[in-house]
């Protein structure tokens with residue numbers, strides 16, 4: 300089990316991690332969701348032991364983890380940290396990169412393990428290819444496989460699918476997270492991709508300026524975002540005042556009223572979104588967005604009501 304107690308860290312004057320407290324049970328998938336620069340990478344590095352904390356401590360199975368000031372080789376052996384820059388060896392093959400840290404004493408086992416991981420990341424066809432010849436997304440898949448190679452107990456993934464195209468991303472995400480669950484590997488993912496946070500984590504921690512501002516199950520965070528910052532990870536948000544109470548409503552929580560009742564507004568623009576249109580409208584001088592099955596003419600007068 301991983302525990303962070305009152306963890307703070309600063310690169311210079313600014314506080315980059317501010318009194319972080321949390322614990323993670325074995326096999327759990329935690330997602331750190333936050334805007335660029337909020338401290339997600341810094342947190343993963345601190346957990347992996349790449350930083351000397353300004354304050355607080357990190358415990359792994361009740362053992363205190365120490366930073367680089369106490370270790371020649373940083374990083375805990377039970378953990379793997381997948382950095383955004385992959386850190387692969389360009390002039391050797393994909394399979395040798397994946398097997399880099401696997402013992403050559405048991406060649407058959409090594410071979411089978413590499414084959415298994417190549418299947419998980421769908422890179423079997425590239426086993427013999429030199430890494431320097433791969434695309435960014437393919438390199439990211441090799442880096443993911445290498446991170447899993449030695450069966451870590453905890454993986455720290457920093458934007459793990461950022462270079463992988465939509466076409467492959469969904470299948471790969473499903474396969475990788477299913478594999479981690481099957482092997483009971485604990486996982487902490489840093490991302491600003493809400494889809495990843497919603498579909499593949501047991502708990503989301505929303506980070507802002509080095510602190511967690513909301514923690515909860517994906518359903519809870521989505522249905523009751525604490526403020527507009529949290530809500531904005533899930534798409535366009537409407538900030539409305541209903542019965543003198545400020546409310547946050549997503550586009551799917553507003554609909555056109557069939558009778559002349561509700562909030563009066565005027566259509567500004569319709570955006571085609573594939574299975575629906577996102578309508579931008581002006582309501583009491585406020586810009587609002589709502590979903591609608593068909594496009595609406597600019598200037599059309601409408602009445603909107605909340606579905607919740």
Ligand SMILES: Nc1ncnc2c1ncn2[C@@H]1O[C@H](COP(=O)(O)OP(=O)(O)OP(=O)(O)O)[C@@H](O)[C@H]1O
Pocket residue numbers: 310311315333334335336337338339340341342489491
């Ligand atoms: N080596 C460093 N020295 C000084 N400041 C740094 C260093 N690395 C990061 N920072 C600063 O710390 C803050 C947090 O950076 P961090 O990389 O943790 O953010 P992030 O949430 O992972 O962002 P992104 O999503 O863009 O990767 C930023 O303000 C960044 O400029």
